[in-house]
């Protein structure tokens with residue numbers, strides 16, 4: 001059964017999510033960077049109807065983004081009439097899209113890929129004080145989110161997709177408070193070439209933030225289970241910043257090719 005775009009003022013029947021049709025969904029994507037571009041390609045290839053926007057306008061989005069389908073749109077168009085919206089923009093830009101997100105149909109599922117990097121985003125006091133990143137995002141956007149695709153590097157996301165059931169398939173953690181929303185997130189992760197792993201509620205999603213054992217370390221479903229369980233609260237921010245410093249130092253000399261898995265190798269060393 002296809003979900004009808006709900007009127008914003010109508011109460012949302014959460015049970016309807018359980019019957020959500022998982023193919024041919026209407027999906028909006030905000031952000032066409034490293035992650036947003038791959039999302040557009042994979043979700044289009046999986047048969048979804050995808051429209052994407054950046055901050056500068058549809059004409060600035062390169063054609064390569066649409067090799068498997070999808071179309072460029074204005075940001076205001078991307079939130080209209082969709083079943084799901086994926087936000088894939090720098091975390092410090094999230095407050096800028098609040099008014100856009102307010103225009104989403106009430107029943108649409110909101111997914112977010114973001115991570116907090118103070119070096120890039122500037123210091124955000126609530127996050128420095130330990131607020132879980134996905135809860136901060138939900139607070140900024142005024143509605144619950146599904147946290148997905150945050151814990152895979154752009155390189156692995158682009159290069160390591162496999163079909164469902166492949167041996168040693170990599171898994172991506174998906175956290176949300178609503179079971180049906182989380183199931184939808186996992187299904188969309190599957191569509192992008194990875195096992196969707198049920199990582200529980202948003203309150204638990206600090207376990208998949210930068211600096212934790214599960215973060216961008218290319219793990220299978222079984223490995224991910226252990227990595228999420230062994231995360232230690234409060235340890236990650238220092239390790240996140242340490243990894244950033246190590247990566248900055250080791251990539252200064254651009255003539256040295258560190259190999260495709262360089263980021264994953266650094267993360268595995270520092271985050272475990």
Ligand SMILES: NC(=O)c1ccc[n+]([C@@H]2O[C@H](COP(=O)([O-])OP(=O)(O)OC[C@H]3O[C@@H](n4cnc5c(N)ncnc54)[C@H](OP(=O)(O)O)[C@@H]3O)[C@@H](O)[C@H]2O)c1
Pocket residue numbers: 030031032033034035036053054055056057075088089090091093096097113114115116149150151152153154155
């Ligand atoms: N790179 C990774 O390895 C990786 C992995 C997992 C998760 N993530 C997270 O996913 C998010 C996106 O990462 P990325 O590496 O893809 O970023 P990116 O390459 O820097 O691209 C960011 C995109 O967001 C768009 N954008 C910025 N502000 C916007 C706004 N107000 N409205 C609409 N679009 C806006 C930018 O458009 P303009 O260029 O037009 O401004 C650009 O297309 C970040 O939060 C990041 O932490 C990244």
